Amino acid sequence: xxxxxxxxxxxxxxxxxxxxxxxFFLMRLAPGGPFDQxxxxxxxxxxNLKAAYxxxxxxWWQYVNYLGNLLQGDFGPSFKYKDxxxxxxxxxGFPVSVQNGLAAxxxxxxxxxxxxxxxxxxxxSGADHAAMTVAMTGIxxxxxxxxxxxxxxxxxxLKETVFALPVAGWNDGALPNRILPVVCLALPFIAxxxxxxxxxxxxxxxxxxxxxxxxxxxxxxxxVLRHAFKSAMIPVVTYLGPATVFxxxxxxVIETIFGLxxxxxxxxxxxxxxxxxxxxxxxxxxxxxxxxxNLLVDLAYAWLDPKVRYE
Amino acid sequence: xxxxxxxxxRSKANLSVPHSAALNKAAEVEGRSLWQDAFxxxxxxxxxxxxxxxxxxxxxxxxAGPLFVPWSYEEIDWDILEAAPPDFEKGHYLGTDSxxxxxxxxxxxxxxxxxxxxxxxxxxxxxxxxxxGAMAGFxxxxxDQFLMRxxxxxxxxxxxFFIIILMVVFGRNFYxxxxxxxxxxxxxxxxxVRGQTLTLKNKEFIEAAxxxxxxxxxxxxxxxxxNVLGVVIVYVTLTIPxxxxxxxxxxFLGLGVQPPMTSWGALIAEGAQEMEIxxxxxxxxxxxxxxxxxxxxxxxxxxxDALDPKDR
Amino acid sequence: xxxxxxxxxxxxxxxxxxGTVEAVTDVTLSVEAGECLGLVGESGSGKSQTFMAxxxxxxxxxxxxxxxxxxxxxxxxxxxxxxNTLRGDRIAMIFQDPMTSLTxxxxxxxxxxxxxxxxxxxxxxxxxxxxxxxxxxxxxxxxERRLDMYPHELSGGLRQRVMIAMALMCEPEVIIADxxxxxxxxxxxxxxxxVLMEVKDSLGTAIVLITHDLGVVAGLADRVAVMYGGRLxxxxxxxxxxxxPSHPYTQGLLKCTPRLDTDFEALVTIPGQPPNLQNLPxxxxxxxxxxxxxxxxxxxxxxxxxxxxxRSKACHLDTLxxxxx
Numbered sequence: 016x017x018x019x020x021x022x023x024x025x026x027x028x029x030x031x032x033x034x035x036x037x038x039f040f041l042m043r044l045a046p047g048g049p050f051d052q053x054x055x056x057x058x059x060x061x062x063n064l065k066a067a068y069x070x071x072x073x074x075w076w077q078y079v080n081y082l083g084n085l086l087q088g089d090f091g092p093s094f095k096y097k098d099x100x101x102x103x104x105x106x107x108g109f110p111v112s113v114q115n116g117l118a119a120x121x122x123x124x125x126x127x128x129x130x131x132x133x134x135x136x137x138x139x140s141g142a143d144h145a146a147m148t149v150a151m152t153g154i155x156x157x158x159x160x161x162x163x164x165x166x167x168x169x170x171x172x173l174k175e176t177v178f179a180l181p182v183a184g185w186n187d188g189a190l191p192n193r194i195l196p197v198v199c200l201a202l203p204f205i206a207x208x209x210x211x212x213x214x215x216x217x218x219x220x221x222x223x224x225x226x227x228x229x230x231x232x233x234x235x236x237x238x239v240l241r242h243a244f245k246s247a248m249i250p251v252v253t254y255l256g257p258a259t260v261f262x263x264x265x266x267x268v269i270e271t272i273f274g275l276x277x278x279x280x281x282x283x284x285x286x287x288x289x290x291x292x293x294x295x296x297x298x299x300x301x302x303x304x305x306x307x308x309n310l311l312v313d314l315a316y317a318w319l320d321p322k323v324r325y326e
Numbered sequence: 327x328x329x330x331x332x333x334x335x336r337s338k339a340n341l342s343v344p345h346s347a348a349l350n351k352a353a354e355v356e357g358r359s360l361w362q363d364a365f366x367x368x369x370x371x372x373x374x375x376x377x378x379x380x381x382x383x384x385x386x387x388x389x390a391g392p393l394f395v396p397w398s399y400e401e402i403d404w405d406i407l408e409a410a411p412p413d414f415e416k417g418h419y420l421g422t423d424s425x426x427x428x429x430x431x432x433x434x435x436x437x438x439x440x441x442x443x444x445x446x447x448x449x450x451x452x453x454x455x456x457x458x459g460a461m462a463g464f465x466x467x468x469x470d471q472f473l474m475r476x477x478x479x480x481x482x483x484x485x486x487f488f489i490i491i492l493m494v495v496f497g498r499n500f501y502x503x504x505x506x507x508x509x510x511x512x513x514x515x516x517x518x519v520r521g522q523t524l525t526l527k528n529k530e531f532i533e534a535a536x537x538x539x540x541x542x543x544x545x546x547x548x549x550x551x552x553n554v555l556g557v558v559i560v561y562v563t564l565t566i567p568x569x570x571x572x573x574x575x576x577x578f579l580g581l582g583v584q585p586p587m588t589s590w591g592a593l594i595a596e597g598a599q600e601m602e603i604x605x606x607x608x609x610x611x612x613x614x615x616x617x618x619x620x621x622x623x624x625x626x627x628x629x630x631d632a633l634d635p636k637d638r
Numbered sequence: 639x640x641x642x643x644x645x646x647x648x649x650x651x652x653x654x655x656x657g658t659v660e661a662v663t664d665v666t667l668s669v670e671a672g673e674c675l676g677l678v679g680e681s682g683s684g685k686s687q688t689f690m691a692x693x694x695x696x697x698x699x700x701x702x703x704x705x706x707x708x709x710x711x712x713x714x715x716x717x718x719x720x721x722n723t724l725r726g727d728r729i730a731m732i733f734q735d736p737m738t739s740l741t742x743x744x745x746x747x748x749x750x751x752x753x754x755x756x757x758x759x760x761x762x763x764x765x766x767x768x769x770x771x772x773x774x775x776x777x778x779x780x781x782e783r784r785l786d787m788y789p790h791e792l793s794g795g796l797r798q799r800v801m802i803a804m805a806l807m808c809e810p811e812v813i814i815a816d817x818x819x820x821x822x823x824x825x826x827x828x829x830x831x832x833v834l835m836e837v838k839d840s841l842g843t844a845i846v847l848i849t850h851d852l853g854v855v856a857g858l859a860d861r862v863a864v865m866y867g868g869r870l871x872x873x874x875x876x877x878x879x880x881x882x883p884s885h886p887y888t889q890g891l892l893k894c895t896p897r898l899d900t901d902f903e904a905l906v907t908i909p910g911q912p913p914n915l916q917n918l919p920x921x922x923x924x925x926x927x928x929x930x931x932x933x934x935x936x937x938x939x940x941x942x943x944x945x946x947x948x949r950s951k952a953c954h955l956d957t958l959x960x961x962x963x
Contacts, residue, residue: 222738223733223735223738223739224738224739224740224741224742225741226695226733226739227733227739227740227741227804228741229694229695229725230693230695230725230726230730230731230733231725231726231730231752231753231804232721232723232724232726232727232753232756232757233722233726233752234719234722234756235718241744241752242741242744245743246741246742246743319743320742320743321742321743321790322742322790
């Protein structure tokens with residue numbers, strides 16, 4: 016089993032390296048540079064600036080230098096926020112995004128799985144159709160539509176009522192400020208997880224081994240929980256890998272709409288400002304996160320499906 | 327026990343000539359082709375049929391509508407210059423946005439962009455995905471391993487980040503955008519096509535075709551393509567909304583289409599700014615986008631159910 | 639002899655988008671204590687669905703009417719809770735495909751133990767001991783090790799033995815074996831049938847052996863029932879049926895089985911196709927394929943009547959020998 020895990024780890028490292036390299040060269044290939052936004056500077060100052068940031072060196076030198084710094088945990092200075100290094104910015108933004116992301120994930124699992132299971136057990140009933148239509152809504156309506164609409168509802172229309180919620184700012188993580196962003200983030204996931212759970216549980220309930228379990232005279236509750244559930248959860252767990260990716264991209268929108276100081280928003284700002292190092296830093300962080308989560312998913316697989324351990 | 331086989335001459339009826347009439351009657355229950363079956367099932371799915379109709383209507387309105395609207399999407403009405411409620415005399419059927427441009431015209435334009443990007447980017451994804459998938463599935467071996475490893479790696483990477491980097495690096499070029507989007511979406515398509523090809527490759531009827539002397543090209547065209555087609559149709563229908571969503575997402579963040587060109591995503595972003603004063607500018611494009619995505623998804627689900635009912 | 643299982647006018651119908659299909663029509667059968675009943679028929683003859691109905695395992699769109707009495711208790715009208723107390727305990731079933739019939743993520747020992755824990759409320763230790771005992775009874779090599787293994791670590795033949803052991807855990811009165819050897823190699827087939835024979839002899843368990851293979855039936859069954867197109871067409875003791883079949887279909891099946899001790903030039907088949915259950919021929923369902931068909935067969939469906947020797951048949955002919963002349 017450790018062999019399995021180690022093999023997975025070994026594949027992960029080159030993937031990360033590819034991400035870093037591709038991102039680096041893409042950004043460097045860009046026409047124009049990070050200083051073009053401001054009013055045109057005199058050439059000597061431009062040259063000095065470039066030298067200061069190491070931009071006058073040959074490309075391969077910059078690349079190696081960057082890799083070296085990375086290994087020491089240094090993402091370089093931010094081109095736009097001149098007083099901060101990217102590491103500092105990420106350090107500030109990451110906890111915010113992680114807290115929201117984790118909360119959203121937990122919320123979606125806690126709501127999505129039971130919802131999907133209920134729909135599966137009452138297949139084709141009114142409750143099933145209703146649940147799945149609601150789920151469809153969650154998937155289809157993008158979070159940049161839901162976000163502003165919710166902000167509109169709770170921040171403006173219901174402003175004078177007890178349901179009012181703040182719609183901008185993080186306020187150091189005060190609870191009312193967290194509610195709307197987390198719910199917005201979670202909505203599409205609740206929907207996806209509910210749908211996957213439903214489809215998977217329905218399929219599992221029709222397998223031959225569930226038929227055997229029923230033939231043994233086990234009460235249905237036991238048949239579902241003991242025999243069907245574990246196998247049914249496999250696609251849900253598989254989904255958690257790409258879900259992390261969506262959470263990261265979702266956070267870009269949510270943090271922009273609600274004005275939260277997380278890495279999603281830093282990324283968008285960085286992209287709009289051509290802040291190379293910041294964009295690179297966030298991308299690498301995101302890729303690492305995704306790879307890490309995929310490793311965890313692989314571990315969970317081995318627990319759910321014994322056959323996998325011997326691969 | 328009689329040793330003679332049944333088809334001997336001593337039995338009352340000679341079975342070497344079957345009872346044609348009775349047997350033929352049994353065969354009269356007509357076989358239906360798979361496509362007919364699927365089409366029948368699709369027609370029975372009212373949500374899917376309704377969605378298809380709504381989509382066609384929407385598309386027609388978006389592309390033909392501007393002919394009936396007096397304003398163009400970028401024209402500023404200098405008499406108004408701010409968000410105003412609908413005014414039929416002036417020709418602003420849905421009002422104006424905060425800069426005084428006709429909202430209806432902009433929504434129609436946005437729709438055109440969304441549909442175009444949807445179809446074009448999906449076409450890119452389709453071409454790449456089907457080629458890669460079919461190659462991997464059919465040739466197998468090293469080629470397959472390599473290609474699927476590649477797809478796996480790409481899946482592990484948060485591609486949205488790369489799209490954005492691409493958009494930033496190469497400027498916000500309209501055509502680049504759907505190349506970039508298509509380049510992300512082909513992954514799923516290729517996996518599906520590969521899976522289907524693999525399943526088919528090993529099915530008995532392919533062996534039968536080979537045994538009766540079919541050439542490889544012949545086999546691909548007459549046996550594999552029709553069977554892969556079904557699955558591809560379903561995923562194309564489900565990819566289009568993904569693509570439209572991606573483009574709206576980019577435009578919302580300011581990284582997609584550039585003003586004065588607009589798409590529904592950009593309109594929503596503008597509307598979000600204005601929502602305290604004129605929620606209309608947010609709600610209307612939001613409804614259009616959501617409805618379109620809804621319909622594509624219902625239609626795609628319906629197609630999937632029609633072509634493979636056990637997937638329910 | 640008392641009947642352990644009595645099936646009385648059973649009809650099983652399925653609702654499909656193309657209309658209602660009757661897979662089983664008016665079947666009346668009984669299984670005596672300690673005997674082995676072979677149920678023979680082609681795919682689609684209704685043989686499996688008859689006993690799926692008994693176990694309450696019909697698909698969602700299936701409906702069963704009639705009665706199936708286990709020691710006098712009607713299974714068809716029992717609610718889910720009552721049915722659960724009976725199945726696994728007094729009536730058990732083993733299925734055709736051992737490769738997919740065991741839960742992949744649960745160890746064998748646990749799957750065995752849970753049957754007896756559920757029905758007899760014994761401790762985990764006792765349950766495990768009983769599981770070990772049953773594995774030994776079905777002659778699984780190294781039974782202690784197997785208890786802690788997962789299903790995928792066992793071959794098909796071994797998995798089927800585990801299924802049999804699982805069915806035996808509570809020592810039921812009747813075991814229904816639905817095509818238990820169809821998915822296995824011929825050599826393994828023989829072994830499984832031996833295990834079943836031993837179970838019948840040593841534990842006195844009644845066995846219903848559902849199969850399309852007459853060879854399987856010949857070695858093991860005491861009585862045989864033949865089904866065609868959802869109905870019973872013949873019933874009787876195994877030697878009687880094999881030596882003197884009274885229905886043309888049975889005769890056809892027997893002739894289809896190639897024999898090593900005669901010369902023949904071509905494989906014999908029963909001409910025609912199995913019937914379409916949604917569009918059965920009028921009169922006797924077998925008449926389009928019957929070598930002895932005459933006018934009455936095309937209009938009048940023969941009822942199952944009793945004939946001497948504890949047999950019954952559904953055919954208008956007096957005897958097959960007479961017809962052959």
